[in-house]
Amino acid sequence: MGLLDGRVGIITGAAMGIGAATARTLAKEGARLVLTDLDDKAGAAVAEEVGGIYLHHDVTDEDTWPSVAAAAExxxxxxIVVANAGIGIMGNAIDMSLKDWRRQMAINVDGVFLTVKYCxxxxxxxGHGGSIIMLSSVAGLRGSAGLAGYSATKGAVRLFAKSMALECAQAxxxxxxxxxxxxxxxxxxWTKIPVGQNRPIDPYAMAPASVPMGKAGEPEEIANGILFLASxxxxxxxxxxxxxxxxxxAGRITRLGSQD
Incomplete structure (x- = not known):
């Protein structure tokens, strides 16, 4: 028996990364899934792998949401609803164009709003109840220079989740x-965020200096947390x-050098 036997879920941004890992993890535990993304080739491949339904879907396009909800019906x-679709745009706020600000806000915040509005x-x-999981970030818990716009969207998701939790509890x-x-x-x-001379960020190289545990996490580790919340x-x-x-x-640690 799987933890999610007999249950149906929707995962947005399911073509790769955390979304794809979540699809595999939830399906392994018995969930039937509707997967959505803009990357049709990768999304369809994940859906075929997990036995799910794939839909081409822009989470900011309200007109497409009824068909996504209908697929689950x-x-x-x-x-289960996993609002995972999101983008990251790096750069100082004063240098960011209003177009980029609005695009990031539309996908990361409006997309989550539309997810709950229609799901x-x-x-x-x-009438079975259920679980909605919204993907925020550590950037939604603390500020970060060069990620002000992204942090604003993820902080919004954090408080939106709390408010929706209370609205559902009240109902x-x-x-x-x-x-x-x-x-x-x-x-x-990370490979889609250019820095310096258009070089992508390597999370494995960056993590040792920023993560107390000394390494980057893997998508499957996030998927396991999502499984916990979905079950x-x-x-x-x-x-x-x-x-x-x-x-x-939690804070910072000082890494001591080896001693002879």
């Missing part, structure tokens, strides 16, 4: 809402933050 219920009514119609609908806060995780998002193992958790960051938000 056709599977007979909706228990919660479906979850309520079936007695059995839906729990929590946020997940990854640290430096080895996903393709009944976290049945008394709502409005909470699950931080998976190798100790980054």
């Amino acid at each position: 056709k599977l007979g219920r909706l228990d 919660i009514p479906v979850m309520r119609r079936f 007695h609908d059995g839906i729990r809402v929590n946020s997940v806060h990854p640290g430096i995780i080895a996903t393709p998002i 009944d193992l976290s049945s008394h958790m709502t409005g909470s933050e699950l931080v998976i960051d190798g100790g980054m938000t």
